[in-house]
Amino acid sequence: MAEPLHALVVEDSPTMRQLIVFALSRIRTLKVVEADDGVDALKKLAQRRFDVMITDINMPMMDGLKLVSMVRNNESHRDMPIVIITTEGAQEDRQRALSLGANAYITKPIQAPQVIQKVKELLKLP
Amino acid sequence: MRTSKHTPVKPDASTPPSPVDVEAEVDALRRRVAALENELRGRSDGDADSLVEARCADIEADHHNLAQLYVATHQIHAAVGFREVVQVVTEIVLNLVGAARFQLFLYDERRDSLCAIAGEGADVAAVPPVPLGQGVVGAAAGRRERYVRTAPPGDGAGGGPEGGPLVVVPLATVEDLVGAVVIDALLPHKPSLMAIDDELFDLLSAHGAAALAGALLREQAPPEVRRLDIDVARALLS
Numbered sequence: 001m002a003e004p005l006h007a008l009v010v011e012d013s014p015t016m017r018q019l020i021v022f023a024l025s026r027i028r029t030l031k032v033v034e035a036d037d038g039v040d041a042l043k044k045l046a047q048r049r050f051d052v053m054i055t056d057i058n059m060p061m062m063d064g065l066k067l068v069s070m071v072r073n074n075e076s077h078r079d080m081p082i083v084i085i086t087t088e089g090a091q092e093d094r095q096r097a098l099s100l101g102a103n104a105y106i107t108k109p110i111q112a113p114q115v116i117q118k119v120k121e122l123l124k125l126p
Numbered sequence: 127m128r129t130s131k132h133t134p135v136k137p138d139a140s141t142p143p144s145p146v147d148v149e150a151e152v153d154a155l156r157r158r159v160a161a162l163e164n165e166l167r168g169r170s171d172g173d174a175d176s177l178v179e180a181r182c183a184d185i186e187a188d189h190h191n192l193a194q195l196y197v198a199t200h201q202i203h204a205a206v207g208f209r210e211v212v213q214v215v216t217e218i219v220l221n222l223v224g225a226a227r228f229q230l231f232l233y234d235e236r237r238d239s240l241c242a243i244a245g246e247g248a249d250v251a252a253v254p255p256v257p258l259g260q261g262v263v264g265a266a267a268g269r270r271e272r273y274v275r276t277a278p279p280g281d282g283a284g285g286g287p288e289g290g291p292l293v294v295v296p297l298a299t300v301e302d303l304v305g306a307v308v309i310d311a312l313l314p315h316k317p318s319l320m321a322i323d324d325e326l327f328d329l330l331s332a333h334g335a336a337a338l339a340g341a342l343l344r345e346q347a348p349p350e351v352r353r354l355d356i357d358v359a360r361a362l363l364s
Contacts, residue, residue, distance in 0.1 A: 015197055015198065015214060015222070022197060023190070109223070109313070112190035
């Protein structure tokens with residue numbers, strides 16, 4: 001049996017977080033770890049290697065932009081694919097996140113099939 | 127049996143066809159049958175594929191909708207504090223429905239008005255109280271009937287104060303009016319409300335209302351009254 005892949009979902013809204021985790025649970029080989037905000041995410045990233053990270057932008061403590069920047073400057077996670085979640089209107093944040101090293105974005109309200117497709121693409125899953 | 131267009135057999139009772147002619151005809155017919163079978167196979171495979179794809183997309187969409195309802199219900203029922211319940215209700219409207227501008231009103235019985243307590247896209251403190259029964263919002267809440275603005279053609283679903291609210295969802299328990307969710311505009315990339323939004327509004331109407339009322343009453347009650355009293359429970363069940 002293949003080694004499971006690990007995803008880190010960073011989202012301060014429990015509703016959104018649960019919805020994203022629900023969507024990702026459709027990818028059988030993926031194990032999902034949740035984080036409340038950027039600080040919590042960094043703690044979890046320090047504990048283990050993740051294959052993909054899905055993060056919101058607007059969060060307390062440490063926002064998604066700062067998190068993306070810190071992850072890309074960390075040798076251990078430099079190549080980890082990052083998906084950001086933004087609102088359609090927040091084009092500036094999206095561009096900033098992409099320029100900081102995020103690989104893809106999903107707009108709210110999220111659709112589970114989109115989340116699954118994007119993560120599968122980044123993980124090169126069939 | 128139909129004759130092939132490619133090698134027509136001319137019926138002639140006086141001269142029976144030679145074995146060579148028959149073999150040629152059989153060969154031509156075999157080729158024709160093979161060609162038709164291929165065409166048919168290709169067509170039914172394509173049809174079946176597109177049917178399966180469409181069915182899979184439907185199932186994925188249904189799964190997503192059920193997941194949204196499950197998550198919304200779970201979050202509403204898991205929240206205990208008033209602030210927490212308000213946060214869940216606003217998150218549902220913001221993130222699941224996809225509202226860009228909305229307010230959550232609470233019914234103030236003493237003033238017989240709806241007062242905005244939370245929202246997105248506008249200064250809630252600046253939203254004036256809405257007397258029950260007055261205007262689109264007050265009337266919908268007073269009647270406890272959902273209002274959905276039918277946008278004129280070409281207007282999209284933008285809504286907004288100019289065109290009046292897009293949606294008014296009264297929040298009420300079986301006995302009492304609790305408040306209302308008023309949506310002025312959807313996110314730009316959400317062109318219109320969908321069937322799942324109706325389900326979410328139903329959920330907010332009943333479950334959201336009960337959660338808001340329960341949480342506020344609990345927090346208004348003095349701490350000594352908040353503890354579970356088994357005698358009261360027994361009395362209520364007797």
